[in-house]
Amino acid sequence: MAGAPSARESLDASLGTVRPPQERLRRPPKTRAVLTRPEQAPKVRDGEGSDRPQRRLTGREVEEHALQKCWRRHEAGGVPLSCRSPPDRQRSASLQASYDRCAKVTAEYAKTFYLGTSLMTPEKARATWAIYVWCRRTDELVDGPNASRMTPQALDRWEERLEALFEGRPADILDAALTDTIDRFPLDIQPFRDMIGGMRMDLVKSRYQTFDELYEYCYRVAGAVGLMTSPVMGIDPEYKGPLEPVYRAALALGTANQLTNILRDVGEDSLQRNRIYLPTEELDQFGIREQELLRGGLFASTNGRIDDRWRAFMKFQIKRARQFFVTAEEGVHALDADARWPVWSALNLYRQILDAIEENDYNNFTQRAYVRRWKKLLALPVSFGQAKFPKQAPFGHK
């Protein structure tokens, strides 16, 4: 039947056709106001003093490089909306269609995120959908139905396509929404590139020796989301402090969420996908062998309850994840007033998953940590209170 494509069709159709740059759709040239933005000056390509580092970065360097670029870009700012020439009628209708499609995909794939965006201003919500959809499509490349055919070369093409959309040449209707978002908010390309790097890691790596190795992965697939979305959430005009700690807090929130996801999904990842997103060296320290995870989990033979080693290991992991949530908290107070409620909600909703793992006596092999609906609902007014009545000035600056 003809008609608007479903969210699934939108993703499948676009992902099947990661096309070379010369085939991409052309967007009308930018308005003069947009061209004069300092951060959109023509880019110098690699090897000619580009914005990429001279050598391959590893571990925490990857995050640090992106962090510095992102907060500096935010500080440099963009063209205020009032200075920009409005898009013509045809362009604004097609942009509307692009964002509508992004909204549909977000609503279908991530109900909680979609609900969270209803707590935002319409412009911030639209931008969040555009970012979500790009992240989702990136993830689908290595986790979706065509994942078994995914190659590093296809990821290279996806990255070329990313560069093009940041230069104002989106390849399709979903990319067009992100190109528009980039025009409206001071987004830097680096966390997007880094997320593609995270997918490259997923193609070749299913074990992590140290926490630093795992941390790099968490940054790439989730901390990067904090860097992508902070310019959209915006900074409170009353906040007079530096941007760097705010961006660090945003990174911490993404990382906390990913560590939480990892702890929730241990059983599924190890049993169904032969993936262990836990530092091997820490498993060793607690006397846990990989084979025990792969064979169905650690249960005591005497009473079938969770093994004490696993309980102790999980307590350690949960404590560390919670520290990342605490680091994130202070940053939320520095965000624009209209962004604090959704961000507090995201923080509280994810943090509850850690409580649910504890309530399951750390059995994340055969039970999925599930937050009851009433607890999720209660998190919303609690978050509203935290957003409205901050306990402290962020980082001691106000």
Ligand SMILES: CC(C)=CCC/C(C)=C/CC/C(C)=C/CC/C(C)=C/[C@@H]1[C@@H](COP(=O)(O)OP(=O)(O)O)[C@]1(C)CC/C=C(\C)CC/C=C(\C)CCC=C(C)C
């Ligand atoms: C209430 C609510 C949830 C609000 C949404 C707030 C918001 C801005 C969300 C961003 C959504 C987005 C663009 C996500 C990208 C997709 C992605 C990679 C998501 C990963 C989450 C898990 O996804 P998954 O689909 O696996 O989820 P489930 O298995 O279904 O649970 C991630 C692990 C990362 C999510 C990261 C964030 C929500 C961090 C957002 C950071 C900020 C908004 C910056 C905040 C700034 C400061 C200063 C703290």
